[in-house]
Amino acid sequence: MVVKYKLIKKDNKSHARLGILSTPHGEIETPVFMPVGTQATVKAMTPEEVREAGGRIVLSNTYHLYLRPGHELIRDAGGLHRFMNWDGPILTDSGGFQVFSLGPLRKITEDGVAFRSHIDGSSHFFSPEHAMQVQMALGSDIAMVFDECAPYPCSYEDSLAAKERTTRWALRCKEYHSHPEQSVFGIVQGGMYRDLREQSVDELVKLDFPGYAIGGLSVGEPKPLMYEVLDYTVPLLPEDKPRYLMGVGSPDCLLEGVVRGIDMFDCVLPTRIARNGTVFTRQGKLVVRNAAYARDFVPLEEGCACYTCRHYTRAYIRHLLKSDEILGVRLTTIHNLHFLLNLMEDIREAIREDRLLEYKDHFLKDWQA
């Protein structure tokens, strides 16, 4: 089956929308946040814990899995779902973002990208076809086209070239792809230039993908600029297809993305800051590693229903983090994922009840306090 999006409800005061994404591994409600499991594991979590925290679809990284343990090994293991014991939907990125980020370790031609492994320096080549081949072996529900992501800042000429190559490569991906249980999403590029974004949408929509990502954002530009690009790009996308904003996961950006019509998000932020001892609260981020919390015998956040907050104090978690105990990272990760996934649930509820903008104002007031 192909991934299908069903629009349930449009918000009456913003571009936000409620929907259902149907995949070979079940249906999920949108807008949705996808926890990232780079190396076939959401860092520090079991699949059951991801689910308990509210996770329904995870993202995994093609570049990393290709290098280690290898996509053919995962195919022989019965596919990525079985390998990592996750029976919900999986989206894989194309590896494009990673190989373009390798800097001096990579060389780009029209055919594809030659690069050296960040693990052992070995030589590799990724083309649109190869990115499809790897993702087909992984067997994710949603594969992404191999795109060229322009950096920020980037000249008009370079943004144009990256956008054009992304369109040509999207076509090659579409033509090469042949996995009946996997759907391929296109990726809109075009940098911070309105006409390029319009052209990119136009060209990709002609290829008729079952979903569209907006790439090339959250790459270092100021947030207002990202919102501006979303303002003029999202409305161009077909209403009956899901829209995925790549690499975005801070609470404020999730809210701003949703009101602009975004349905899907992913980001390493909640799990990464958790490992550094930083947690989300309604009043903003809290660095529980700090000495200020050494004798703070309250949960990370009063009233939070997550496993961590039901059983442990800031003082205990700080002790674990200071002592390099794995449980410390587990507990902060559980809380952060729960926080974001709970936020998405609140957002869906608010759309359902026609009070999203009020919810957003209320949330951001506390968050920025």
Next chain:
Amino acid sequence: MVVKYKLIKKDNKSHARLGILSTPHGEIETPVFMPVGTQATVKAMTPEEVREAGGRIVLSNTYHLYLRPGHELIRDAGGLHRFMNWDGPILTDSGGFQVFSLGPLRKITEDGVAFRSHIDGSSHFFSPEHAMQVQMALGSDIAMVFDECAPYPCSYEDSLAAKERTTRWALRCKEYHSHPEQSVFGIVQGGMYRDLREQSVDELVKLDFPGYAIGGLSVGEPKPLMYEVLDYTVPLLPEDKPRYLMGVGSPDCLLEGVVRGIDMFDCVLPTRIARNGTVFTRQGKLVVRNAAYARDFVPLEEGCACYTCRHYTRAYIRHLLKSDEILGVRLTTIHNLHFLLNLMEDIREAIREDRLLEYKDHFLKDWQA
């Protein structure tokens, strides 16, 4: 309440025995293995996972908790049980073994031991009284006396001196201790010398502790020598008190200890080797990190009922370990703890059914194959 031991059944062909240990935090069946939670956490595990793996009582380390986060902080948190979210029994060691192991960082007098922290080099002093004070603040169910553990090898004279000081310090511990919900166990010393062990038992039993540990073993001596010391020491201990062999946790030593009449064991072995990618199987240890298991799509051990073996393959676990993913260590730790705790359950069942020696022969035949 004080910790009490109830003898349920004596094996008819060995010194093994079934019993019930009653503590302020519940009853546990013996012989029992105690997972070690050095820094107020069984490394990589939640308390629920320890329980699911079969853990019923955990050991925590006074030396480590005194240094970080500090016993007064833990007392103010409501005690160690509440701090670490473990509502079963806890045994704390006295810190003696750790400070004696500090080598050049410590200086021993009759009063106690001056030492420098392994964390920041700061100066500290532990006396029998202080070891009691710290353990009372932690609020464990079972505290251990502050003893002097002789190294191996050790001369008769030095072993004698350590044994005599251990007796004097045991008396000071007993006299100082005043926590009504905590019981203090004595520790038998005497090195590898039969008359010293006999004297130590004799002197400690006169002090009438509710339980006795055998210390100074598993310190580098050959296993047959340890078994020999147990052979002549354990029968001297009172039948109505639990006997605890400190620092022992390999499957063969657990079996050999049980048949010699030991009721309690603790060891970091299952969790430590798990972190290095080594797991227990009935056929001995298996280094799942090895390349040989890269494409081995079977559980760590066929038929094992642990969470890890029900859901994951050796190939996946190896991938996680090679990729430095926390989940890898979590999965090997779960399996290893389950293996040992399941072994103890099998042992208790075998005693109950009068077939312990057969079980032991059978197990060791596979284990050493």
